[in-house]
Amino acid sequence: MVVLLTVVGIVLFVVGLLFSIAWHELGHMSTAKMFGIKCTEFMVGFGKTLWSVRRGETEYGIKAVPLGGFVRMVGMLPPAKRAEDGGAKKMSRWRAMAEDAREASYVELSPEDQDRQFYQRAPWKRLIVMFAGPGMNLVLAVILLAVLFMGIGVHKETPQIGQLRECIVPAGVTATECTDEFDRTPSYEAGLEPGDLILSIDGERTEGANVNSQIRQSLGPTEFVIERDGERFTTDIDIVENELPARDADGNIVYELDENGNHVYDEQGRRIAATEVVGFLGVIFVQERQALTVGESVSEVGTMLVNVGEAIIALPSRVPEVFGAAFLGEQRTEDSPVGIVGISRIGGEIMSQGLPVIDTVAIMLSILASVNLFLFAFNMLPILPLDGGHMVGAIWESIKKWTARIFRRPDPGPVDVALLTPVAYVIVACFLVFSVILLVADLINPVRLFG
Template identity: 60%
Template sequence: MVTLLTALGIVLFFLGLLFSIAWHELGHLSTAKMFGIRCTQYMVGFGKTLWSRKWGDTEYGVKLVPLGGYVRLVGMIPPAAKPRQTSGKPMSRWRAMVEDAREANSVELEPGDEDRQFYQRAPWKRIIVMVAGPAMNLILAIVLFTIIMMGIGLPQNTNTVGTVAQCVLPADSTRTDCPADAPPTPASQAGLEPGDEIVGLAGEPTPDWYAVNVAIREHIGPTQMTIERDGETRTLTVDLIENQVVARDGEGDIVYERGPDGEIVTDDQGYRVPATESAGFLGITFAQERRPLTVAESAETMWGSVVGVAQALVELPSKVDDVFGAAFLGEERGVDSPVGIVGASRIGGEVLSQPIPLTDRVVFLVNMLAGVNLFLFAFNMVPILPLDGGHIFGALWESLRRRLARLFRRPDPGPFDVAQLMPVAYLVVACFVVFSLMLLVADVVNPVRLTQ
């Protein structure tokens, strides 16, 4: 059964990724057609075509290598402003790549394309076409996050006892058993049981988890605790002790250790290391229940996801060494390591096979797919070719040049010649391909595992 669920999770998440790619390209296709630009191909994947069919001017299909997709627009590169002067000297390698790209672009032109080319559209229209792809990923991420947060809800701590620890251990201990010399916890001594709802401490009401947590941390010594058990209200005396516990901020969120440079410290597996502090200790964990978030809470949580994705994107170049070491040197791979389509799909299979409630498994998969779409949005907006952000930057630069030309009454400089940057685009593609292959090897031979 575990094998079947793992395979099902891999397939489902893989299909979700393919849908995300197709959804992205649909944004480009629909807006390009809206502005009268001829689209010759709409493809999911690269390499050999597995299936295709042509409707109108466009060939729709699926290719062998599912590492992305594309919509081929006619006239992405404008013609040269001046005819190239032929001299006896051979072209430089840079110039040769520029001219090759321009020639490959012109091959697709057919009679009737004189006014259906991408570069002929106003900069604002080209920006809309390029933004539409990442925007589709952003919309999908928002929809998925909204379903999770406002529909299903997120796990929230309650003031109900979930488990009772039998002995006192340091906050950073990983032991699951009790050493012979470990003293019993105040909770076990007082007779607390799972399911007890803590409604008061030291004479003060504790209507929610935050109130209980703060009250426990602030008291040391014998303390009166009011609980509800089986519909009855009872009063217990708990002898709270001082112990090293996980540090929390004023809102109850965990505080993590930070190094000298201010970065959060992680362990060998890539997990963030919580900071500890001395405070009152009872020896319980709180039960959780799913609670739908409000619009404001959902927006705040989504913004946190956006910030996290932006940080991950900035840190991505620094992860190359880790991925190389995991792929070819057998180094340990942390949970924060980047993953490719294969790795993400494998994680989906691992999650679906876990012995946890089905709702939790589905929510995790949907949340992960939403995060992938958020990353696709941010990554494609990076202003370098051949990413969408590179074309957006070119259109913005063209618009600025034309405005300045009108302001200073100079001749129209014409469309921005994106062909001049094609060698840079080739280099970016080469780096992307190499990194993708490294991820593929790492995901196969040394995959990221959520459970050890």
């Protein structure tokens, strides 16, 4: 049964990833056709074509390597300038590479399509076409997160006690049972019971998620108003200090950082939480799913997008770590980058845990939404061959045309992004190498969410 659930999880994630890629390319193709640009291919994946069908002038298909997709639009690159118009007078190796790419963009151009080329469209139209792809990923991520945050809800602590801790154990100390070495917790000494509802602490009413924060800020004899079996009573509990994992203002765990600002990991590759001495009661509160408001959901999406951006910026610095995990037997960390295989394997791991259906769905939606936020942010990088690189070309062309009009100069014509083709080749080569490293690491030393 575990194997079956694992396979189902992997398949579901592969389908979700392929849909995300196709959704991205649909944004490009739909806007391109809206502006009259001829699209000859709509492909999910790269390499050998596994399946395809032609509808009208466009061939739709799936290729063997699911590392992305593409829509082939004719005339992506403008024609070369003539030498008398300021073009190059001799063919350098750099320009030869650009000309090869330029010729490839005209292979499927027929005489009747001379006015349906990408470069001929106004810069603002090309900007829309190139943004539509990552924009569709952003839209999909927002939809998935809206379902998660405002539909399913997220786990939040309630003021109701779920479990009691019998003894005071500092953070980082493992103890399976209480001994004379440890003092009894304030909750145990006060006779609190599972199911008790804490209504107020030291005169301040509790409101779910803030109850832990109130306790951590308390010390010494503190007045608690408790509801048990429908009856209320007041009791004084002597809150003590204890070393616990540090939390920020939102209640999230704060992790240790080294002198370079990087996370510190234990032997299992898990981040080590920072600690702080705070007030301690000794209870574990019941958690329940609560729907977020629109404002809270927008804030959460913004936070996730910032985290994705930070992860992309830090990606080059993670290459040695992933290389070590793939080829040197080093420990893979829990927040290590993962590829297509890794994210699909995580989907299988989630399904195999036997979690409640609602929790499984919530985790899957969260991860798939994160993937789409990554696709959005990554494709917005201003480098070729990414969408952001073409967008920069369109923006620069707009600036040049606007400047020419202001100073009453001749139209400078389209920006020749073909000249950046060698840079694009380097970027693609780096991406392929990193993808291979990720593939090896995901196969022999995968990230495990559940140990």
